[in-house]
Amino acid sequence: MRKSELTIIAVATSKDARQAQRRVALNSIRLHGPISRAELVRVSGLQRSTISVLVDELIEEGWVSEGSANEPAHNAKPMLLHLDVERAGIFAVELRPEVTTVALAGVDARYVEQTSWPTPQTPEVFVRRLARTVSAMRRAHPRVVCEGMGVSLPGRVDHDGRLVFAPNLRWRDVNLSPLIEASCGLPVVLENAANACALGEFWFGRHPEGIRHLVAITVSEGIGVGLLVNGELLHGGQAMAGEFGHVTIDVDGPPCPCGKRGCWERYASNSAAVQHYVHGPSSEVGGIPRFEDLLRFAAHGDGRARQSLERMARYLGFGLANLAMALAPELIVVIGEVTAVWDQMGPIVLDAMQKQSLPHMTTRVVATDPAAQPRLRGALSLVLQRHFGTPPVA
Numbered sequence: 001m002r003k004s005e006l007t008i009i010a011v012a013t014s015k016d017a018r019q020a021q022r023r024v025a026l027n028s029i030r031l032h033g034p035i036s037r038a039e040l041v042r043v044s045g046l047q048r049s050t051i052s053v054l055v056d057e058l059i060e061e062g063w064v065s066e067g068s069a070n071e072p073a074h075n076a077k078p079m080l081l082h083l084d085v086e087r088a089g090i091f092a093v094e095l096r097p098e099v100t101t102v103a104l105a106g107v108d109a110r111y112v113e114q115t116s117w118p119t120p121q122t123p124e125v126f127v128r129r130l131a132r133t134v135s136a137m138r139r140a141h142p143r144v145v146c147e148g149m150g151v152s153l154p155g156r157v158d159h160d161g162r163l164v165f166a167p168n169l170r171w172r173d174v175n176l177s178p179l180i181e182a183s184c185g186l187p188v189v190l191e192n193a194a195n196a197c198a199l200g201e202f203w204f205g206r207h208p209e210g211i212r213h214l215v216a217i218t219v220s221e222g223i224g225v226g227l228l229v230n231g232e233l234l235h236g237g238q239a240m241a242g243e244f245g246h247v248t249i250d251v252d253g254p255p256c257p258c259g260k261r262g263c264w265e266r267y268a269s270n271s272a273a274v275q276h277y278v279h280g281p282s283s284e285v286g287g288i289p290r291f292e293d294l295l296r297f298a299a300h301g302d303g304r305a306r307q308s309l310e311r312m313a314r315y316l317g318f319g320l321a322n323l324a325m326a327l328a329p330e331l332i333v334v335i336g337e338v339t340a341v342w343d344q345m346g347p348i349v350l351d352a353m354q355k356q357s358l359p360h361m362t363t364r365v366v367a368t369d370p371a372a373q374p375r376l377r378g379a380l381s382l383v384l385q386r387h388f389g390t391p392p393v394a
């Protein structure tokens, strides 16, 4: 190895070490705050001088506040550090084929403001609209220091922020990240919606401590799969890991927007259930219903709507069995409109999954609450992950 290479490694290592120390300090304040500097030295395991420098930096950047706001001024208690949830803000963007939602949130994931608009046809118009929304929100909340923006979207994004695969969005090969950064003036993290949901579940889900292997399934027009392996998102080569939605079920099956036939998502997605309903025997349907209509039809006793949903649920279960056998995650989380009727669909999904699984599989399956806005929460967690890193194992 040449000397110059050694120098590069040494510089990179010291930068990484500093980043790691910063994450430990920030996480310790997040988990244990309000906390005194002395106590922070103890729980973080970092040296007093390191803590002193890092804390000053975090205060200056607006992440952390120091004070005893709830205590009288003469109180002898030490000044306490806590996350400045009022001041440190994050933009979360949920980009979907039909609708885009933009939210400004605190680092505690409480939304300060949010708005939605129809997703424009082209990325250029999308970026202009996003920039207008962001600047209006910043003007409305002048005290908030914006730390960055997370965007969850239905596609795969490479390491440079280029959209490489988004069949349901129908935007091709656009370098989205620099476009957004230039227009909005904020550092941006773009991520596949299912990956973002996996991370969101990791940060905010109510699961027993220690879940490190998690799969998130977003069920909508298509099926997205996000893989969290040992606490880290798995991207794979060209950032294409997780395209289980396009695993072939039947080479002669229905055509898929990806260009192939018979992909899993053509059997187990919302649009697959709708297609099955529309093209079923003795169809008398005028116009193509939405998935929400199908749920309503089934609730009002439409037997064919119920059959289409049950078929979707069975195929979901088969796919989940394959995922569980391939990856053995501790947890699979399901995200999408289908979770609104999980009391009916869940048992069919789990029954199909169990029938196709190997014995001794212990993977749990849970449906997320749509009210928690999992895709938006995932977008938020992209920025949190960048600053806070992998949460320490308690």
Ligand SMILES: [Zn+2]
Pocket (backbone or CB within 6 Å): 245, 246, 256, 257, 258, 259, 260, 263
């Ligand atoms: Zn496909």
